[in-house]
Structures are given as structure tokens and as C-alpha cells.
Amino acid sequence: MMIKKIIFGLTGILLASCANDIDSTKTTANTESKTKNSEVFTPTQATLYTTAENTTLRLSNQGVSTFTEATQPLETDIAVFVNPNKSFQSFIGIGGAITDASAEVFAKLSADKQNELLNAYYSEDGINYNIIRTSIHSSDFGSESFTYIEEGDADLNTFSIEADRKFRIPMIKRATGLIGDDLMFYASPWSPPAFMKTNKNMLQGGKLLPEYNQNWANYYVKFIEAYEAEGIPVWGVTLQNEPMATQRWESCIYTAEEERDFLKNYLGPTFEKAGLGDKNIVVWDHNRDLISHRANVIFEDPEASKYAWGIGFHWYETWTGGDAKYDNLGSINESFPDKNLLFTEGCQEKFDATAYQRWSNAERYGNSMINDFNHGTVGWTDWNILLDHTGGPNHVQNFCFAPIHADTRTNELIYTPTYYYIGHFSKFIQPGAKRISTTTSRSTIESTSFQNPDGKIVTVVMNKTEAPIDYKLIVGTHEIKYKILPHAIQSLIY
Incomplete structure (x- = not known):
């Protein structure tokens, strides 16, 4: 996925523009989950975009982080679990x-x-x-x-x-x-x-x-x-x-x-x-x-x-x-x-x-x-x-x-x-993307993920609480540690 930085309108806010060069396809009906045993998705880096209350962050690019090997999460950890091997409906x-x-x-x-x-x-x-x-x-x-x-x-x-x-x-x-x-x-x-x-x-x-x-x-x-x-x-x-x-x-x-x-x-x-x-x-x-x-x-x-x-x-x-x-x-x-x-x-x-x-x-x-x-x-x-x-x-x-x-x-x-x-x-999920399995370990955060036709995954995470939340994004065998601000939403692209 090509990422370019632009200044958007009169808002003066830094946004990211994702190249979208896919062809329009006829919608298919919802499909059952399938396991892609022959493919192993190994994320390397993720780009983070954030919008948060009481800040100037509005779809703002907050840079790139690197995945490391995941460790067993504890019951005290807050985590978002993404399994790219389980896919569901196509996005139109x-x-x-x-x-x-x-x-x-x-x-x-x-x-x-x-x-x-x-x-x-x-x-x-x-x-x-x-x-x-x-x-x-x-x-x-x-x-x-x-x-x-x-x-x-x-x-x-x-x-x-x-x-x-x-x-x-x-x-x-x-x-x-x-x-x-x-x-x-x-x-x-x-x-x-x-x-x-x-x-x-x-x-x-x-x-x-x-x-x-x-x-x-x-x-x-x-x-x-x-x-x-x-x-x-x-x-x-x-x-x-x-x-x-x-x-x-x-x-x-x-x-x-x-x-x-x-x-x-x-x-x-x-x-x-x-x-x-x-x-x-x-x-x-x-x-x-x-x-x-x-x-x-x-x-x-x-x-x-x-x-x-x-x-x-x-x-x-x-x-x-x-x-x-x-x-x-x-x-x-x-x-x-x-x-x-x-x-x-x-x-x-x-x-x-x-x-x-x-x-x-x-x-x-x-x-x-x-x-x-x-x-x-x-x-x-x-x-x-x-x-x-x-x-x-x-x-x-x-x-x-x-x-x-x-x-x-x-x-x-x-x-x-x-x-x-x-x-x-x-902005980030493209027509033809497939929703992939995404769950959270706590009710304090909500999340969903889609894999675009180019293979990139977009995970959206939302925090409706009054407190910042430290969490792990665990994708297969790899993880990144993030913080999401109070009343904030994030898009992670990897």
C-alpha cells in the first residue's frame, strides 16, 4: 500500500491517502470463515492514525511501529487478537x-x-x-x-x-x-x-x-x-x-x-x-x-x-x-x-x-x-x-x-x-477487502479488521472510556504495544 502525506483542506490536519487501484467487483454474499493453511501472514510494521477528543488529532498519522514476537498475554493484559487465517464477508x-x-x-x-x-x-x-x-x-x-x-x-x-x-x-x-x-x-x-x-x-x-x-x-x-x-x-x-x-x-x-x-x-x-x-x-x-x-x-x-x-x-x-x-x-x-x-x-x-x-x-x-x-x-x-x-x-x-x-x-x-x-x-478499507477474525480481551475497547486486496490489514480500535488504555495488538505470532487515548479511535495499517 502506497502512503503519501497531504495537507487536507482548511483544517490543516495531516492525513494519509491510500492508493486505491482496485477494480469494482460484483458483490458476493457472505461467506463462511475459511482457514488459509497455505498462507502465513507475518506483519512487520504498522502505521497508526488517531482521532481523539480534547486533542488536535484528526485522522492524524502518528508514525510507524515495528512488530515483535508475541508472548503469552496475561489476564491482566488488554489485547486485540487478529487472526488473518479466518476471513468472512467481502466489503463493498x-x-x-x-x-x-x-x-x-x-x-x-x-x-x-x-x-x-x-x-x-x-x-x-x-x-x-x-x-x-x-x-x-x-x-x-x-x-x-x-x-x-x-x-x-x-x-x-x-x-x-x-x-x-x-x-x-x-x-x-x-x-x-x-x-x-x-x-x-x-x-x-x-x-x-x-x-x-x-x-x-x-x-x-x-x-x-x-x-x-x-x-x-x-x-x-x-x-x-x-x-x-x-x-x-x-x-x-x-x-x-x-x-x-x-x-x-x-x-x-x-x-x-x-x-x-x-x-x-x-x-x-x-x-x-x-x-x-x-x-x-x-x-x-x-x-x-x-x-x-x-x-x-x-x-x-x-x-x-x-x-x-x-x-x-x-x-x-x-x-x-x-x-x-x-x-x-x-x-x-x-x-x-x-x-x-x-x-x-x-x-x-x-x-x-x-x-x-x-x-x-x-x-x-x-x-x-x-x-x-x-x-x-x-x-x-x-x-x-x-x-x-x-x-x-x-x-x-x-x-x-x-x-x-x-x-x-x-x-x-x-x-x-x-x-x-x-x-x-x-479511508483505509478498500472495496473487495475481506473481514478477518478480530476479538478483544476487554469490553473497554472495540475492534474490527479487514484485509485489503493488496494484502494489507486495517484494524480499527475504539476507546469510549474516560481513561487511556494500554493494549497489545496481537496478529498471529507477532505483537505491538499501543496506547489509545480516552474517547479515541485508531486505524492500524500493516
Whole structure:
């Protein structure tokens, strides 16, 4: 792996840029652990990058350390154990959503700030995103609610993505131009048009009326064809954003059986008939709490399952007061090893302009990414990549945080700790990498590891405690001793 040092944007922070010259590959399903007896990985040196609270460290290169022969760890030692001989799922990438809100804010920035924002996310000098999600017509994040057709046009004769050409498509095109061959672009609907629903409203839930099943399936096809005519290759779609949430914004309810039957009888066959059988369909696209039931109902039906690439999920199940349900992901990974797990959305809710640098926001990301990957997830998609100084725009006042905010009054970009925490994964782990066995001896630190196609291993370690932690990184028969600062995250490349 080639490492070069650069000065990043206006932050003046030393980052590392990893050369990424791999070709984009078709995602494979999660695989069982395998032992590579014929290969012995012997690490020699590791480069350390750190982000830490109450310091100036932000994805900062802290130099190179040398491995020595490992000794038997004691019960009093804190250690991260990496076994390169045990590999699991293939990694497809990390990214975020270019929503109408993100694009509207982006359009208000000066040309130099627009370039800075795009490079911060999509270049190797930034954090190297390769995944983009967007909405099929409107979501709550944008100035208005809209569709691509005139109300009542069931035959879709008036279908047009002209509304997206003002802000959204130009921003997406600039991002995809920076990403190149590793691009993974997918889209999600929040609601069918009002006339197709039981409540005659795009907002406040409601269901798709059965007589419009085929028309709605045709709508996805129209979207894909229109975006690809713009030169934006579409990897796939999710069937419905948050299908069990009646929201005050665009939303639509599907039971597990209703989603199964729409996939089996309409969306899957319609894609095939339109020559779009190579497009990937992701089901559920909601929280981890009910995900197992949705997987069981859809994946146990062979005629529905054949159309599903995998299952998508969000992190908001904690709204009920419980902990994140990572174990449900592991259960799906074990039960349906031919299906993929994709994190499709997460953000910190309840925007507060005084809390841009709130560290717990970033640690929520680090905890989720480590545990989602360790339970079989192949890719990870943040929500809005950019919001303004109000946490919007949002046409129903559902204001939230993003990794980067723009104060459009001053033309300033505000980098939150979340941006750097995501970068500890997205900057160094390459599409096509394999997750490898990684465990810790204490609950005070969390860790995951991937081996890139060039053979280099990236181990991410996070400390959410108030104290610094001395630990050993033990890789096979070799080790390095490290210290991780309080409320810090590290990437080790070796």
C-alpha cells in the first residue's frame, strides 16, 4: 500500500491517502470463515492514525511501529487478537446519501467550498467514500414534497426527473466523477404518489393500494432508466424506506407478507421484463429490531428470495429505550448466508447548533460500524452528507446532524468528529477487502479488521472510556504495544 502525506483542506490536519487501484467487483454474499493453511501472514510494521477528543488529532498519522514476537498475554493484559487465517464477508464500501437537502445546501456554497466538500468525501485525499444513496422523488430532507408525475397519472405518461436536475443530479454527477469505477449508487422510495395510497397522502404512513402494485413497480423502472440516461449507473434499489414507520413525513407501510408479495409478484418480475434483472433489490430498509422477522418471511419464500440481493437496516431501534440489536444481524448472517447485510441509514437526531463537536455523536458511529461489520455487514451508508446551520432543510422540521455542516450565512464548512470517525474505516478499507477474525480481551475497547486486496490489514480500535488504555495488538505470532487515548479511535495499517 502506497502512503503519501497531504495537507487536507482548511483544517490543516495531516492525513494519509491510500492508493486505491482496485477494480469494482460484483458483490458476493457472505461467506463462511475459511482457514488459509497455505498462507502465513507475518506483519512487520504498522502505521497508526488517531482521532481523539480534547486533542488536535484528526485522522492524524502518528508514525510507524515495528512488530515483535508475541508472548503469552496475561489476564491482566488488554489485547486485540487478529487472526488473518479466518476471513468472512467481502466489503463493498462506505458512503452517505445525497438528498435534496444536501444538494440544496451544496448549491449555496462558493465554488471553492463545493470542491472542498466533494474532495473531503470522495477523494483519496479525503475519506474515500464510494457509496451514494438517494431518494426516489422526495423524502423529508428537502424543501418540499414532490413526485415525478402529475397526480393521478397511473400510466406514468408525465414521468420526469426534471425536479432532480436543478440541484440533486448535478451534485451526484460531480461525486460519481470523483469515485470512478468503485461507485455503488442506489435509491430508495419514501412513499408512492398520494393517489396510489390508502390515505391519499404521501405523508403519515398509509399503504399502497393493491390496484396500483404494477404501476408502482413500473415507477422504479422509470426512475432507473431516467437516471441511467443521465449517465448515473444505478446499482439497485431498496424496496421501501422504513416500511413499519408511520411518519409525519413521506412514509408507506408494508407488512412482511405485503413486502414479500410485492417483491415476488411485481417488482422482481417487472425488473426482469424491463431488462433490469441485474439490478439489486434490498428489502426491509428499517431498524434492527424487527429485521429477523422480515428476513424470515421474505427469504424463506424461494420465489421472493430469488429477487432479493439482501436486507438493509437502520440504527434507530434504540428509540424504545433498549440497546442496539446487533445480535439480530448475526442471526440473519448465520441463517441466510447467501444474503447480504447493508446498513442503509443512520444519523444523530435532534440537531443542536451548539453541539457540532459533541463526541458521543461520533462514538455512536464508531460503535455501530464496528459491530455491524463484525456481525456480517458488507457496506455502510450514512444519511445526509451535508446539512446547513439549522440541521436542514427539512420540510417537516425533522432537523438532524450530518458529518459536515455548512453555515450558508458565512460560507463555512463545519467538520464534526463523526466525519473523522467514519474516515477511520472508509479511508483505509478498500472495496473487495475481506473481514478477518478480530476479538478483544476487554469490553473497554472495540475492534474490527479487514484485509485489503493488496494484502494489507486495517484494524480499527475504539476507546469510549474516560481513561487511556494500554493494549497489545496481537496478529498471529507477532505483537505491538499501543496506547489509545480516552474517547479515541485508531486505524492500524500493516
